[in-house]
Amino acid sequence: MKSFSYERVATAAEAASALGRTKGAKIIAGGTNLLDLMKLGIEAPDHLVDVNGLGLDKIEETAEGGLRIGTLVRNTDMAADARIRADYPLLTRAVLAGASGQLRNKATTGGNLLQRTRCPYFYDTAMPCNKRKPGSGCAALSGASRQLAVIGGSEACIATYPGDMAVAMRALDAAVETVRADGTTRSIPLDQFYHLPGTSPDVENDLAADELITHVTLPAPVGGEQTYTKIRDRASYAFALVSVAVIRHSDGSGRVAFGGMAPKPWRAEEADAAMAKGAEAVTEIAFAGANPTEDNAFKLPLAQRALAKILHGKGE
């Protein structure tokens, strides 16, 4: 691992200004993704800003009847929060479908949102990868792409966003609150927060270099029946091949977001509108223009059947 300097900060303003004034600085929260990548030389920060002392570890109610989740709320605590369990069970289910008990005890809300792809070539520093080393090429395009994206990718990168929590947050219309070194704050809807790879797959989100996530907000509860289905190579402790977050109301209307399919949690509001017509109608719209490889074309019928099982109680 490359040598780095380290500081602990006590406020969000200090953290943002440390990011702003220090070249090569990165935030460390739970450390469960960043340290993994630093050990492999994939991330090589010159300076780490430890935000664990910020105190942004509470879940508060908003004036609009929703929740405001501090970035340092651990995944375990978010999943176990009584309000989230009762009013946003989709989020509890998605968080609990990810990683292990030990990891969820450390992993934070902001860190989870920003976890990086699990593309095998991103991890293999001997291989070309435009995300890890811009301009070096993409080994996945001609390599093993079973886990990779079927939609939203580009000629530069077909990596997927690997996480579970954000898929539920996308279905719940969550937004990310941030602060910058100059003190300006903003709220970014999750869909705009994540960028598609285009020609610059190393840029994965909307954050500026000196911008810190402080909270994630959830609008007032939407009710309905909420389920998170994760399909993976083993029953636990594995990333999703395909996951489906569904909110369904008694009149047949609802929302659906998919994980494992694209470089970001994948949801099309026009597809939501087709929900009463069934799984095929939804996936036809959500995945119109999909461009799978031979290795990962199976994900399209798999996503449809996973949704069918939820909507119609069977696998078609």
Next chain:
Amino acid sequence: MTDTTRSRSSVTMTVNGTEQQLDIDNRVTLLDALREHLKLTGTKKGCDHGQCGACTVMVNGRRVNSCLSLAVMHQGDEVTTVEGLGSPEDLHPMQAAFIEHDGYQCGYCTPGQICSAKSVLEEIRAGIPSHVTRDLANVVMNDDELRERMSGNICRCGAYANILAAMKQVAEETA
């Protein structure tokens, strides 16, 4: 002002009840600090990447992977390793149950399994739900719950059935 020239930091933490002050390279993980600096070699290094659970210890009462945490991030924390749970003369009930039920073969994963197993019972009793919890409002103790919650601890020797038996015994004894 940010000092970007220092690659070492000092940190004070309590390990198994004893306060320890370390002046260490920022790169040292909690796992390496325990094993190489404090010579507490009970905690094991399997993958060093959060994938096996061999390095599981308790920090402020919660189980974590010590390989994915920097030692310098543990200022003021209370760390408990397998050595802190019990000694050969005075075993923790979970250690005794692992022996009684043969919850291991080579023993390499065992310290992590024991730390996790102890925490799993506490997490269920605290009402923290898991992936297999049917009713999120009512967390119960059963075999499926124990298995799912132990999925972050891999055993190459496949001692899983006996680990489950050890955990069930402790759960019943302490019910």
